[in-house]
Amino acid sequence: MLKFFKTNKYIYQFYLSNAIYEDIFKIYKNCSINEIKSFFIQQNNYLKKGKIKIxxxxxxxxxxxxxxYNVExxxxxxxxxxxHHELFPPWIVFPNLMQGTPRWNQGYEEDYNKNYWIPMFLSFDQRQKDKYLLKFNxxxxxxxxxxxxxxKL
Structure with a gap:
């Protein structure tokens, strides 16, 4: 029997935001890979477990x-x-990391800080920045x- 496979596969990749992390924690009292998968399947009932990698x-x-396979x-x-785009700040996510340390420009640290956190932080107005800095101590x-x-950012 021949099977025809769809070839237009779409992918969306992101870091879990603080807001979604907190929502998952409120529901499951934990935030781990299994809880995240369950959360996204419940929130978006068109997703199946095999389509989420964490x-x-x-x-x-x-x-x-x-x-x-569906762009929608x-x-x-x-x-x-x-x-739900507010991310955890680098001092929470990487508590032993400070700008200029050897790992700042490598791997997940670089990707998270330069491609996600800094653009998010820069998108805030001054009031939002002050509130964010206070919220995350x-x-x-x-x-x-x-x-x-x-x-320079």
Whole structure:
């Protein structure tokens, strides 16, 4: 028997946001790979477990890949993520990392900070930045670094 496979596979990849992490934790009292899969399947009933791949980098950082053959599914996920886009700051996600340390420009640290967190932070107005820094108890070293490097970000 011949089977024909769809060849137009779409993928959307992102880091789990703080808001979604908190929502998952409220429902399941935990946030791990299984809870994240269950959450996305419940929130987006068109997804199946086999279409979600999750890599846990540390306690707060999960890299998620969602695969589908339907571009509308990807658009729905993108909109959902966009509406829940606040990420954990680097001092929470990588507590032993500071800009300039050897791992700053390598691997997940570089990708998360340069491609996701910094653009998100820069999109905030000053009131939002102040609220965000207060919410996540920004360490003095990070406040100084952000002030000194704001123009370079």
């Amino acid at each position: 890599q846990q980098i540390n306690r707060y950082l999960f890299y998620i890949s969602i695969y589908t 599914d990807i658009e729905k996920i993108q909109n959902y993520i966009y509406n 920004c360490p003095k070293e990070w406040k100084i670094w952000l002030e000194d490097n704001y123009e």
